[in-house]
Amino acid sequence: MLNIALFGPPGAGKGTQSKKIVEKYNLAYISTGDMLREEQAAGTELGRKVKAVMDAGNLVSDELIVQILEKKINSLQNVNGILFDGFPRNLVQAYILTGLLTKLNTELTCMISLEVPEEELMKRMLKRAEIEGRSDDNPETIRNRFKQYWEKTAPVEKFYKEMGKCVTINGVGLVDDIYRRIVNAIDQCL
């Protein structure tokens, strides 16, 4: 299996690039953020539980993340591999990922980390707010999402770097140029 984790701060372009990568390599797509938003839209108990946390820009508890991930992974059949977007988001989740993939008799092929300066991220997210109206794309929540990212999520990159499994990509430029950089990086991991 080809299992990729697409990593980067909020607004780095993970969602945009994921769509293209999933298509090219024929992967199942797992975005914990999308799944949490779907639970909210469907009005499930889990969705109600996570709303305030997400609106504040904090991380949802690892227990709830494991619940939605297991449900999703158990529903996958005959896949070529999995692209994870927005997961793992802290070190506990990195260990959880190892466990989930071990259960499937596989492992993470590589982590692709998109690097984008913070001013550019803020600009992109405020623009996205106008188009998509995501309730967590407002300046105050964005600031907290960055804080959470630097405190809890950034160490995950170091963890995979030390295992020799993380490639950093320049995430500034045209969508197609960034996509080509990612494809080159993935092909080198194969």
Ligand code: ADP
């Ligand atoms: P972004 O990376 O642009 O902030 P996401 O859609 O990945 O957007 O995440 C939105 C919110 O969903 C996060 O701020 C957090 O509250 C929650 N979330 C998503 N994935 C996770 C995760 N793996 N662990 C904890 N919380 C998560």
